[in-house]
Amino acid sequence: MIPSPRLTTNLAGIELATPVVLAAGTAGVLDEMSDVLRLDRIGAIVTKSITRAPRQGNAFPRITFTQAGMLNAIGLANPGLDAFVADIAPRIARVPAAIIGSIAGDSVEDYLAIAQAMDAIEGLGIIELNVSCPNVHSGLEFGADPDALGELVSAVSGSLNDTKVFVKLSPITIGTPYTIVDLAQTAIDAGAQGLTLTNTVPAMGIDVHTQKPILSNTIGGLSGPAIHPIVVRLVHLVYAQVAKDTGVPIMAAGGVTRWQDAAEFILAGASAVQIGAGSFANPRTAVKVTKGLEKWVARMGKPNVSELIGTVIV
Numbered sequence: 001m002i003p004s005p006r007l008t009t010n011l012a013g014i015e016l017a018t019p020v021v022l023a024a025g026t027a028g029v030l031d032e033m034s035d036v037l038r039l040d041r042i043g044a045i046v047t048k049s050i051t052r053a054p055r056q057g058n059a060f061p062r063i064t065f066t067q068a069g070m071l072n073a074i075g076l077a078n079p080g081l082d083a084f085v086a087d088i089a090p091r092i093a094r095v096p097a098a099i100i101g102s103i104a105g106d107s108v109e110d111y112l113a114i115a116q117a118m119d120a121i122e123g124l125g126i127i128e129l130n131v132s133c134p135n136v137h138s139g140l141e142f143g144a145d146p147d148a149l150g151e152l153v154s155a156v157s158g159s160l161n162d163t164k165v166f167v168k169l170s171p172i173t174i175g176t177p178y179t180i181v182d183l184a185q186t187a188i189d190a191g192a193q194g195l196t197l198t199n200t201v202p203a204m205g206i207d208v209h210t211q212k213p214i215l216s217n218t219i220g221g222l223s224g225p226a227i228h229p230i231v232v233r234l235v236h237l238v239y240a241q242v243a244k245d246t247g248v249p250i251m252a253a254g255g256v257t258r259w260q261d262a263a264e265f266i267l268a269g270a271s272a273v274q275i276g277a278g279s280f281a282n283p284r285t286a287v288k289v290t291k292g293l294e295k296w297v298a299r300m301g302k303p304n305v306s307e308l309i310g311t312v313i314v
């Protein structure tokens, strides 16, 4: 199966062969999924979030499975910027899917340094600013405060040549006076060319025998089917209230394990759909979802999936 022209989708001027994307942190650092998946059959891979210095991440255990998804507190384990540029980026030209560089940091300077290094990498057309990691102290701060978010996004987007800037938000703004719509609007006003909705939901599991938290970090991020309907609502809200009129594309992430989940996201307003926990359940989920989407678009009588974006009838 070669992805059909029905599935091409446009992310701020970058064309993907299909709207199906492997989510940050769930597919190795770059192309490790090629062992189990034909990468020419998916739209894009988001890299592991890269930080300036290498990180070991949190102590084990840092992943556990729940009744309807998984909890993780990896803590942004990654090889760091220098190793990414020297050892991993040279492989990008040989990967038959688009590459989206995910960035995490503690300061505007961190994000800027990584964004500028990624901007110089051939074949890396989009960066995704992870401002919503629940598993490191500073991760959520940029994504929860509009002033900090606006400063970060305008500094990064103003400093790049051609690379498109996506901002990845948290599904949870409880404890702040802002909604995800406010934060999405702030990101767009500051120059973001796309949004990724969303990161994991802060959550916790307890071992009933030891009476201790299951994850060494106590708190982790919930992903997988449990969060899917929550994120469908958020994509719908942000699309209807901010993204549709500004023409800013949304990549949706949250609990996609079947083509129907991806189709729901597209109807809610997503131009592309990321798969994270779904690849842990079955590493071939992305290809399975792609095949199902292709048949769905044909059954809906549309020449291209883009004609279905945001067409939920409410």
Ligand SMILES: Cc1cc2nc3c(=O)[nH]c(=O)nc-3n(C[C@H](O)[C@H](O)[C@H](O)COP(=O)(O)O)c2cc1C
Residues within 6 Å of the ligand: 023, 024, 025, 026, 048, 049, 063, 070, 072, 074, 076, 102, 130, 133, 168, 198, 199, 200, 222, 223, 224, 225, 227, 253, 254, 255, 256, 274, 275, 276, 277, 278
């Ligand atoms: C094991 C694991 C590691 C993750 N690492 C990252 C990361 O490095 N950067 C990031 O932005 N999101 C990370 N995420 C979040 C996913 O990219 C995605 O936003 C989230 O899991 C929701 O999608 P899903 O329900 O399909 O998993 C991680 C998720 C998991 C399960």
